[in-house]
Amino acid sequence: MSEKKLSDNERMKRESNFLRGTIVDGLADRMTGGFSADNFQLIRFHGMYQQDDRDVRAERAKQKLEPIHNVMLRARMPGGIITPTQWLAIDKFAEEHSLYGSIRLTTRQTFQFHGVLKPNIKLMHQTLNQIGIDSIATAGDVNRNVLCTSNPVESELHQEAYEWAKKISEHLLLKTRAYAEIWLDGEKLETTDEEPILGNTYLPRKFKTTVVLPPQNDVDVHANDLNFVAIAEQGKLVGFNVLVGGGLAMTHGDKSTYPRKADDFGFIPLENTLDIAAAVVTTQRDWGNRSNRKNAKTKYTLDRVGVDVFKAEVEKRAGIVFTQSRPYEFTGRGDRFGWVEGIDGKHHLTLFIENGRLLDYLGKPLKTGVAEIAKVHKGDFRMTANQNLIVAGVDAKDKKQIENIAREYGLLDNRVSEQRKNSMACVSFPTCPLAMAEAERFLPEFVTDVERVLGKHGLGQDENIILRVTGCPNGCGRAMLAEIGLVGKAPGRYNLHIGGNRSGTRIPKMYRENITVAQITEEIDLLVGRWAVERESGEDFGDFTIRAEIIEPVLVSKRDFYAQFRIV
Template sequence: MSDNQEQKLSDNERLKRESNFLRGTIAQDLQDDLTGGFTADNFQLIRFHGMYQQDDRDIRAERAKQKLEPLHNVMLRCRLPGGIITPKQWLAIDEFAEQHTLYGSIRLTTRQTFQFHGVLKPNIKPMHQMLNSIGLDSIATAGDVNRNVLCTSNPVESEVHQQAYEWAVKISEHLLPKTRAYAEIWMDEEKLETTDVEPILGSTYLPRKFKTTVVIPPQNDVDVHANDLNFVAIAEGGKLVGFNVLVGGGLAMTHGDKTTYPRKADDFGFIPLDKTLAVAEAVVSTQRDWGNRSNRKNAKTKYTLERVGVDTFKAEVEKRAEVTFAPSRAYEFTGRGDRFGWVEGVDGKHHLTLFIENGRILDYPGKPLKTGCAEIAKIHQGDFRLTANQNLIVAGVAAEHKAKIEEIAIQHGLIQSDVTAQRQNSMACVSLPTCPLAMAEAERYLPDAVTELEQIMAKHGMADEHIIFRVTGCPNGCGRAMLAEVGLVGKGPGKYNLHLGGDRNGTRIPRMYRENIGEQEIMQELDELIGQWAKLRLADEGFGDFLIRNDVIKPVVNSAKDFYD
């Protein structure tokens, strides 16, 4: 590679190339007790091991006054394809969160896994070893790799769900980094000479993060259009027969940079089951070779498709996978929310979906959620399923155990009769005080914002209705606000861009309606528009569809071309 070409690469490409297959000097950094953080390239490299270095921004200024460095700690995101976890595993992570994190909480995420927040450096290695002891890890849950693979949390169609979940696990395992850096650093395993080969991801890994899902219609609970690669399950006679493949979705953008935008995924067509891993590998390797390694803001798969053309990218995938996509099989998304309360599956097992606001499992005054989950885990004989909407399913409950589990859930505030449909359909990313990218509040703002929204809905006789409402503290998309009917994207302290016009099923991107406005202005705008919706809506017409039909805002048809029009 020439010097001229070298200069065009982003510094992250140098970092990965010089990392010795993701080892860097992380092991040495762990021994440095002069700082609570990681230095130089290791700050970025730990992401490939599932961690982000953070600090508590609420106390950063005060610590600076005291001439102390920020309270460095890490957030760890577990690898949990399909979001399934056993009660034994749950109790282990509960104990670790209680004893070894700054906040004591378990955070369920929009990526269908859990996060530990506030892990100090002395506890990092024990954390990884604890996860390993219960059969879990955090490999490739961050960084320029394929991340945690999502799968529809469908507790009803049990056989199809089990098959889809098994494919989610296979895809996750197939696309994992092959380097043994994780085992060497965190499990103290010896380095083997034969481990430094990455046949799928390549020696410098992917140009940018990569997200994959397996979704079972009619539920779009994983928000397929937020992801690089999606396998839409097609079933016949109660059996999984193949997948429609959707490629190139993504929601992140950068304020003020119109070369960045949210984008829906394109439908490539149908494949039989035996081609699943080959197609997954082909999409990843094509993005590996064709993705933009100079400008990370334009490095995601969605921009590669826009640059080279969908047909060209699809043809390359067919060539590499030795497959020809058949026409897509018919399917329809009719919703994307979780089914709260008890649901009986086709196998006679019962499943209880618990609403967890913001996904934050912690003991609150009068509402000891964390203790309640642990008490259920002590007696539960099925499994837990974490949903991509930040909720928790107690799955596989025998009829004779329903009453006891429900009793525990009610006693600990895990079941509350006054939770509205609006609150159940609202979501936020973590944002402040721990996320270093946060520009505005999200998780801490959401409960009060929903209360105001509930009051507006009730005022207009819509108390039993709901709007898909999401808040994200910056434009990076973690809260999936760019697939909401009402999406708030943080712009600065107390300020958001207000986006409107998405739909309930997650198949349309909302357009910016007002820029950089405060919380009071947002609610005033919504009050007026919800009033119109209440008076003029068609039967069962969602808020976003109403706004489009009445020309309140133009639909985003092609996000690459008209999102900013």
């Protein structure tokens, strides 16, 4: 670890008494709707971010009023599976105790509550606890919600992968009793807290883990620190290829930050999974940069010490040697919408939820519709890493009833284009404090513009481009793995990135910087016009931009991402 002065977050974690801080006192303070000082950061380890409504912030400041402080909570749901009973409980809480009344499905394969005021925070955690859900370690410098490919077809294989996602989540989870003591009125034990894997000051930065089932890369492995790529033989899971060091966040104007693909360390048998997970995490714990948080993620540690050195340390700590990676291929990462039948004879309905936002819109009561399905559904729901929802495990005799409800409430609409289904955005305004430009509220109308461009050049509804928008460069919408990625720079202005691919294994490169929406639409019009005329048979948009030398590929992020790009 660097001998430079540690960041203040390190002091905060060290002095927090294993993440307790003075959160209890802050919760009781009714003079403010927010949390102050260290508690503002510490509540993140408990799964919450303090936010306010930025649409009214300036007006309230003029009136000398405090911002409308509230929290966003992100649940811990390894693999994104939730029961109908649990769903009805979170639906009821969102309706009765949040400012916005919505449930949001996230790119981290879980749900978020937005707009929960301080008097309702403890009730929120206790409500979740009563139905077997928590929000431990879904934010902060820890291993976060573990993703798993949402595979409704190969049910037995998916079940094995899902079980490993749960095991990994539990193995890497916080051990402190702070969450239970503060939110669930847990008994304060006279014991010494220990964090054998995460360490007493936790990790240098956030850490993300996935379990993925090829050929679908729906969890976007290259956006994550640690990835277990499932290898199956004769329909049984035999082990994992381990990919380490992916991450998409960067900082505008700071070329020491960049998105990065994960490196393939090799293959391990199933019995070594937890040991390897712990070894990767502890190596990053001990070697990660605790002085500069902008360079604290695993991807920077690998580039600083060298991939081979990091890998050797993991092998040493785990007492395991990686063998040569087993072959696999990613052929796509989108969700399979509509009905599919699994090998077990069960049926699964994937519903498109634009931006993951479940709310009752005028003429389209989506949130109520999912609740109505939950009242009769005998299987489970699966939240996808693409912000959609799968009604899973439906008997053939129940299909018609489920589909009728979905259509009645606007959850199933055959008119939705492939372009819309393959577009995604982060939350951004009005709640995210990091937002620089619109994303979620901007995307629907912008997709309509892109649909018009595709139609103008003779490309039908089946044609699409992987399109993603983030309101800032922190990467929540995974724009740095899109064929077209927009990254917010200022209100109404974005950096335009192109050149990613459909399988999510290539990072796009900046093509135009800090341009308006009108300029972006004009650029896409020109590019799509060329693609429609010049592409080879079956050639996707991102691949075309590379082959046509419109943009140069990012092969090594640290070297290529900021290198002078070519414009044709």
